[in-house]
Amino acid sequence: MLEEVRIRNLGVITDATLPLGPGLTVVTGETGAGKTMVVAGLTLLFGARSDSSQISRGAESADVEGSLIIDPDGPAAERCRDAGGSLEDDRLILSRTVSAQGRSRASAGGRSVPVGVLADIGERELTVHGQASQLRLARGGQQREVLDRFGGAAHAKLLQAYLEAYVDWQQLVRRLSELRRDDSARRQEIAMLRLGLEQIERADVREGEDEEIDTEVRRLSNADALRQSTAAALAAIGGEGELSESAGADMQLASAVRALADADDQQLRELAERLRSVGVELADITAELSGFAATLHDDPQRLSDLMTRKAELRELVRNYSSSADLAGVLAWSREAGERLIDIDTSSERLERLEAERIAAQEAARSAAAALSDSRRALAKRLAKAVNAELASLALGASRILIDVSARPLSTDVPELDGAGATESGCDRVRILLAHGSADEGRPIDKSASGGELSRIMLAIEVVLAGTDPIGTMVFDEVDAGVGGEAAIEIGRRLAVLSTTHQVIVVTHLPQVAAYADRHVKITKRSEGAVVASGIELLEQQQRLDELTRMLAGLSDSASGRAHAAELLGAADHDKKRRTRQ
8 A cells, every 4th residue: 555655856746745545545636737747656656667758847857756555475575575675664665766868767675676676566556547557458468367356266266277287288298399309419418318327337336335445445555554553552452562561451441440449439439430431442442453453454456456446436427427426426327317218209108198298188178168168157247247337437328248259379379179278278358348239349448438448447446346456546537528427426436446445546526536535636836937736635624625626616616615515425425324334
């Protein structure tokens, strides 16, 4: 949710802050006061293309800064953190600067970021509906998404089941295509893998063998020195060495134990036990030394064999190990075996994969059919619900039709039962606008005016209220060409939508403004040839003045004031009644 937006040097707005909050905020003002610049500032803040011609005359740059309260675990917060920014108490600060030379700078969460980051955040947090910014409804993919949103959780499961089946099918298609390519590079890779695996298999490599060989080579090469060291150690322990003048270490240790074991002191007896443990350890060491000495012998042939084996292993390490050891050779062998299986083109393997592909394609076909059936049923229900809303929005006998048909075939998508298959299914979803009962309808992006398109979007959003993850909706000129009772219906529907979303509406109709939870006026002042505008949050009495101006053209018209008070009272009563329901 947007908390506030500060706009500087954009059009006629020199420096003003737009206060925002939950519910419905309406923006009004005289013609030329700068209402359009409010929408321009919002779209600029969320990554729209910059236009230096919008900068105030004489200013070096235009700046827009906004404060949003967002879910710290949501996708917008994650996108900000990915770009290096951060949140403060769940608040995200965005800014955009456009220079008179056309250069643009952006920041998110205190860090300078590409403008695309603002656009990514905007896709998750704000949508604009208006004559100049039909961002969603005019695109076929967005029309399909509207229908899918209407389906709720049950339809979402069908969509997910199809997506999984489609991905499995296409992965098998790509694998088979790769295996069937008879290119020299693949043949060379297979030959290299097989050669390496054969060399490693013939060598009968064991894990840790290189370390064992190194240890044995060192012993054989230093057998004389090791024998001398072992003999000297054994002699010293047993008291038989040239330097020994008394009993050996084992005898002296035993004597010390006897001396302390019978002492009339607990601490000395504990020390005796510790010495006894040392004696046991010394006996074990003596036995191991004797065993080690027995293994030491001169064996030139064994040493020669080991050196030959070491050279063989070194060659394998040099050719196949990325870690310069035998463990790397064994790792390469495992990976090479897996890779060889993956690219092997044996007829048996190809037949097995082809059978898997056929099964996967059938699963995708079945899932696509279920998804299409669901979309066709949803299309009738959604059109009926939206047309019920449109009946009161000054569109005459116009109505929408939702056409769900097979997606046309093209070279860049696979075919499934005569339709083009993508990750979203095999359906082309088009929202058509029909003028009269006999009209078969034409695509809304080709037949609806900007005002009509905004009202259709409003009707759809009211029907889908609660299913849209977008938190903030901006409507610009949604009431173009309407008045009277239709305008009241537009205001009523915007109020309904504002119970689940933050809604910002730029309007010239007092019937719509009367439903506001927050009424903001763009004020205009002229200083010679210069026109400048500010933004003012209206209190209740000021709202009455502004509605009177919008109704009668004069803020002090008695009849206009009475009508304005009646409008405010009726809107307030309507909102309270809906709250009780």
